[in-house]
Amino acid sequence: MRKITFKIHRFDGQKSWIQEYTLDHQPGKTILWALIQIKETLDPSLNFTASCRHAICGACAVRVNGQATLACETPLDKMLKRWESDTLILEPLQNFKLIRDLVVDWEPKAERLAELKPWLMPKDEFNKESGCRQSPEDFKKINKNSDCILCGCCASECNKLSGNNSDFLEPFVFAKAQRFVADSRDKNPVERLSAAINHGAWKCQHCQECVAKCPKGLSPAEDISNLRQEAIAKGLVEHSGVRHAKAFLDDIKKTGRLNEGMMAVKTDGLVKSIGNIPFALRLMSKGKLNPAHMFPKPIKEVAEVRAIILAVKESEKARNIAIAKRSEAHTNPDVQRPKEAAK
Amino acid sequence: MMKYAFFPGCVLEGASQEAYTATTKVAQALGIELVEIPGWTCCGGSHLQDYDKTAALAVNARNIALAEKMGLPVLTVCNTCTLMLREAKHELDNGAKELVNPALQQAGLEYTGTSPVAHFLWMLIKDYGLDKLKKKVKKPLKGMKVAGYYGCHILRPPHIMGFEDHANPHSLEDLIRALGAEPVPFDARLKCCGFHSVFTSKEDTMKATGTINLSALEGGADCTVTPCPLCQMQLDMYQPEGKRAVNAKDDIPALHLTQLIGLALGYTAEELGMKRHIVNTGILLAGR
Ligand code: SF4
Ligand code: SF4
Ligand code: SF4
Ligand code: SF4
Ligand code: FES
Numbered sequence: 001m002r003k004i005t006f007k008i009h010r011f012d013g014q015k016s017w018i019q020e021y022t023l024d025h026q027p028g029k030t031i032l033w034a035l036i037q038i039k040e041t042l043d044p045s046l047n048f049t050a051s052c053r054h055a056i057c058g059a060c061a062v063r064v065n066g067q068a069t070l071a072c073e074t075p076l077d078k079m080l081k082r083w084e085s086d087t088l089i090l091e092p093l094q095n096f097k098l099i100r101d102l103v104v105d106w107e108p109k110a111e112r113l114a115e116l117k118p119w120l121m122p123k124d125e126f127n128k129e130s131g132c133r134q135s136p137e138d139f140k141k142i143n144k145n146s147d148c149i150l151c152g153c154c155a156s157e158c159n160k161l162s163g164n165n166s167d168f169l170e171p172f173v174f175a176k177a178q179r180f181v182a183d184s185r186d187k188n189p190v191e192r193l194s195a196a197i198n199h200g201a202w203k204c205q206h207c208q209e210c211v212a213k214c215p216k217g218l219s220p221a222e223d224i225s226n227l228r229q230e231a232i233a234k235g236l237v238e239h240s241g242v243r244h245a246k247a248f249l250d251d252i253k254k255t256g257r258l259n260e261g262m263m264a265v266k267t268d269g270l271v272k273s274i275g276n277i278p279f280a281l282r283l284m285s286k287g288k289l290n291p292a293h294m295f296p297k298p299i300k301e302v303a304e305v306r307a308i309i310l311a312v313k314e315s316e317k318a319r320n321i322a323i324a325k326r327s328e329a330h331t332n333p334d335v336q337r338p339k340e341a342a343k
Numbered sequence: 344m345m346k347y348a349f350f351p352g353c354v355l356e357g358a359s360q361e362a363y364t365a366t367t368k369v370a371q372a373l374g375i376e377l378v379e380i381p382g383w384t385c386c387g388g389s390h391l392q393d394y395d396k397t398a399a400l401a402v403n404a405r406n407i408a409l410a411e412k413m414g415l416p417v418l419t420v421c422n423t424c425t426l427m428l429r430e431a432k433h434e435l436d437n438g439a440k441e442l443v444n445p446a447l448q449q450a451g452l453e454y455t456g457t458s459p460v461a462h463f464l465w466m467l468i469k470d471y472g473l474d475k476l477k478k479k480v481k482k483p484l485k486g487m488k489v490a491g492y493y494g495c496h497i498l499r500p501p502h503i504m505g506f507e508d509h510a511n512p513h514s515l516e517d518l519i520r521a522l523g524a525e526p527v528p529f530d531a532r533l534k535c536c537g538f539h540s541v542f543t544s545k546e547d548t549m550k551a552t553g554t555i556n557l558s559a560l561e562g563g564a565d566c567t568v569t570p571c572p573l574c575q576m577q578l579d580m581y582q583p584e585g586k587r588a589v590n591a592k593d594d595i596p597a598l599h600l601t602q603l604i605g606l607a608l609g610y611t612a613e614e615l616g617m618k619r620h621i622v623n624t625g626i627l628l629a630g631r
Contacts, residue, residue, distance in 0.1 A: 163537075205548070207535035208496065209535070212501050219500070245394035249391055251385060261357070282621060283358065287360075288619060299383075308447060311446030315445060
């Protein structure tokens, strides 16, 4: 009989240890099956959480060989194949306070989630009579993010959060914020945007772990990118992150290529960059920062590049106006909808 | 002869010129023709989209369309360039084509979707073949212990990259083995080096960098190797700060993927631009 060994992280409130359990292999099972099997047949003291068994409640997330995943929807055989081993390591999510064994504390996370006010603040124009309508196009903008089941997989593997969580929030918090910023019925996007910026939206490392780990197909990293763009659109531009991102566009428009040599000055300003002089000298001594490259020659097609950017932006604007018109027809009771007009 | 539309990326023209040299040399030795895309622009480095997503789409649609005009597949040597180009391609193939093509047409270009975008590492494995590469190895890197550091953007997000299992990839280890060296496992193999937040979150970034280098040392590696010039910059140029951030003592050379291949193909460290590294690569090469 093929045996599968699970090395499970245990924690009793004070000390932690690794405990090994062995089960007979059964095909077509999940990680959650194994946990339940262990608890029921080998060790009733093992703690973990799970409820729906259908990837809906978000309670069962654990780390399998260092990667967060939903225990209830992760096939055991897939993991054995992925790791080419009959031994798996199960650990609690990272970046959470640990309660027992595989059980983590969501209490502090709920507080952090509340920082970005994850509830609808309806626009004043809505009332009991006219309701709180939204067009299908506008619903599409928030649909995906409404699928978040608060499982915590994204937070567990977030590189920024692992580095330091005091100036950054969990990826799912940003996803929630974006969900309300993008909601056509909400009246307070700016408040959420400035909260998102103040809680580190420009500090995301772009590692894409949150996107890779989300079992529901959300893209928190993209939401953070959207929050950044929205914040800029609303005038929240006083940030090194904005200057850094803008420098890319400026350089592309100016020469087509990035001017790395001037990047620090453009992002941090001249004064702050002076603190980086030892670093700059280190690079120069190896020819990595070539003063001759400080002012690169533009590529000869640079006018064409500028024209293309402009033209694509124009056609996007036209498309957005068309979409907005359509959704206005849908939500504004004063505009007759075609079906009713026909009556 | 294999032929590609080569997208070098800005960094290979600037701080990582040694990677440009190494890439060209390796391609030459393997009989792979790289035709640089004339008039390519910066891909936006995973920052442009935070300022202006549409501009990122437009410039990368143009970059790909230029390659299509050459009738060649796109070859990249930077993780982030690969991601930016593939992300644009993904959008173009899912509805953005109609938005972009009228603009491209004014410049005599069109995006049709005929040029795939692949990283040098993928090309070696999929198009060239590691068996064929093995036969070209002149100086097997016997005894060299190498920590293969992927960097994020060659793996994630998986729905855009998708070359291999993002949770347990093995392309880099396979390649290291094909060169005669020994890949060593290390904890931070799939972690992020922090490059893209070096300005906005400097302390975390240095900690990330230091942790990766330390992890590679603890795994017993003689050097790290990475398919991304940005990761290489981070691991090499910022190594002193990284060491300080995690209280590490020892240095570890960080090699570009093409430098490691170049060594096995018989090029000297000097020819592969290793003099330009911040961390001395001498220890690694002693006796070779
Ligand atoms: S992309 Fe940003 S938010 Fe997502 S996991 Fe990485 S650092 Fe965290
Ligand atoms: S965003 Fe995805 S991974 Fe993160 S908590 Fe929500 S469902 Fe889970
Ligand atoms: S990722 Fe960096 S190096 Fe690669 S093209 Fe883009 S900006 Fe230039
Ligand atoms: S930070 Fe480093 S590892 Fe992460 S995506 Fe950027 S270059 Fe890759
Ligand atoms: S048990 Fe509910 S999501 Fe897994």
